[in-house]
Amino acid sequence: MVALALPAGPGLTARSAAGPAREHGVSLDTGLDRTLATAMAAAQAGDAEAYRRLLRACLPVVAGMARAQGVRPDAVDDVVQDVLLTIHRARATYDPGRPFLPWLRAITQRRAIDGMRRAGRRPREVHDPIAYEAEADGGPAPGAGLEARDRVRVLARAVAALPEGQRQAVEHLALGERSLDETAALTGRSKGALKVNLHRALKALRHTLGRDGPEADRAAADGADARERGTHDV
Amino acid sequence: MSERAPLPHDELVEALAGGLRPVRRLPSPALRALIWCAAALGAGFALMPFADLEALHLRMAVPDLRYAALGALLTALTATVAAFQTSVPGRSLRWTLLPLAPAALWVSASGLGCLRTATVPGVAPPEAGGCFAFLIGVSLPLSLALVWMLRRACPLRPNLTAALAGLAAAAAAAVLLVPFHPHDATAADLALHGVAVLLVIGVNGLAGGRLLTRGG
Missing domain, CATH: 1.10.1740.10 (RNA polymerase sigma factor, region 2, helix turn helix motif)
Structure with a gap:
């Protein structure tokens, strides 16, 4: 060797x-x-x-x-x-x-x-000036960072406006990617209740975030959705 | 954008090293060229009993015929060496220039013979056709043998190597034709020889190039 x-x-x-x-x-x-x-x-x-x-x-x-x-x-x-x-x-x-x-x-x-x-x-379009100009830039668009930050802010406010049980379900199961067992141990709620809470939370969030920007902001801020729709904790 | 997703280099290294087998180092290109030339010479000796040696002796007394034969012989030797040299990675591309001077001698001496006999009416078509068939028929097995030997190496420019092999085979066939050629070169004769040689080189360059390109 x-x-x-x-x-x-x-x-x-x-x-x-x-x-x-x-x-x-x-x-x-x-x-x-x-x-x-x-x-x-x-x-x-x-x-x-x-x-x-x-x-x-x-x-x-x-x-x-x-x-x-x-x-x-x-x-x-x-x-x-x-x-x-x-x-x-x-x-x-x-x-x-x-x-x-x-x-x-x-x-x-x-x-x-x-x-x-x-x-x-391999075919490329760089010899065609119009195609070259029209080629989409693969990188992030200007302002993408600001938009992403806005989305995070709106989502955080919408989650914060949820009833306690639903908020815990979203934070632990969806955002924290914890298992049902772990979340049940952390929150002291049954697995069935956590599932129901998550389901209701997602439904409420979908409703809240489905609205356009300022309205969604307002709805998230006053936490009206959950109460309006009568979705309560289990 | 690549055509295939590259393997991680380590996997490829492992695959190549894992399946490694000992290899016998190839002899030097010069030695392999010598082996092929010896085989072609052997074929020439095998054909000798059918040649008119007395007529050959007379023809070789004529300078342009003698120089044309010498040019073809040297072209065959140098093109063979150049083909084997270019089949090994790292060898200089200048080897491809080696057959140029002998080929120039071959072509110019044949052309001189053609000018000398320009006033003589052209040879009968069957004779010229016979020369053409001889050149093609002899070049084919010589080319195949040469390409088979070259395949054992790794020509990085397969078409160039194969074209040199074609030149070597065509020149060797022209040398082997000399003992059987019953007349001086005429314009029609020379043109047919030229076509045959170019055909052999061209076919080798295309088909031989593919034969020499192995996967990977």
Whole structure:
């Protein structure tokens, strides 16, 4: 079994991926290359542990090389896996008398190009200015945070306006995601009563929150709903 | 957007390492090229009893025929080496330039022979057709053997490697044709040779490229 004592780290990946290294990159590259070459020679002989370590050591190196090649961040994982499969298939072609990294770099560059070609063949709308302008932004809309805060505030007021038993049922069962047993133990109410209270609370909330903004606010504030509808605690 | 959801890398590493089998390291590309050339040469020797050696001797006394044969031979050798080199990851792409000079010698010497005999009426169609059939018929098994050997490696540019294999097979077929070629090259003859060679290279580049592209 070959033990890989890799001087790994982010800097190593970047330098290894960038080709001719500067500063200390040369010695790092040489050390890494020798280690990987030894591991690959052992893998050719059937040493699974050395092969496992080799492939794991290749992951950041290949990812760095793919990024340097211009692969988009969301496609790097695909390229890395293509490269791993190619390494597996091509392992008999590696000559341990030669450096390992150029062999790996050739595979990675080719698979990166294949990946970018595949991505380029998929239909995209970026060449159509109108479609580009009309494309919906996947991110949150402006003001989404304020709206979310408003919704939380209205919901909190509506829950607070519920009768005690119903409020407990909502807080523990729905918001707190506790079980019936836990809630029964906490509140001292029977499981059946909790179910009924939750059902009535949800019905009241649906009624309250179904109204438009200010009206819902008012209804939640004065707690009128439960009384209006005659929904009482059990 | 990826076509498939990627496996976590660790799972793939485990799957590959878990199913690892020892592999026999491939011999060097030069050695494998030599093996194929020796096999093609063996086929040539096997055909020798059917050749008109006296006529061959006379034809080889003509410089352009001699240089055309030499060019084809060197093209076959260098294209074979280039095909095997490009089938191994990490080898320089400059290997693909290796057959260019011999191919230029082959084409230009054949063209010179064609100019020399330009005033002679074209060869009879059956003869030219026979050459065409010979070139295609011999190139086919040579190409198949070459692609089969190349498949054991991992060509990263399968179409390029297969096209080089086609050039090697077509040039080798042209060399094997020399002992059986009953006349000088004429325009019609040369055009047919050219078509046959380009056909072999093209078919290899397309079909061989697919054969050399294995899953993964």
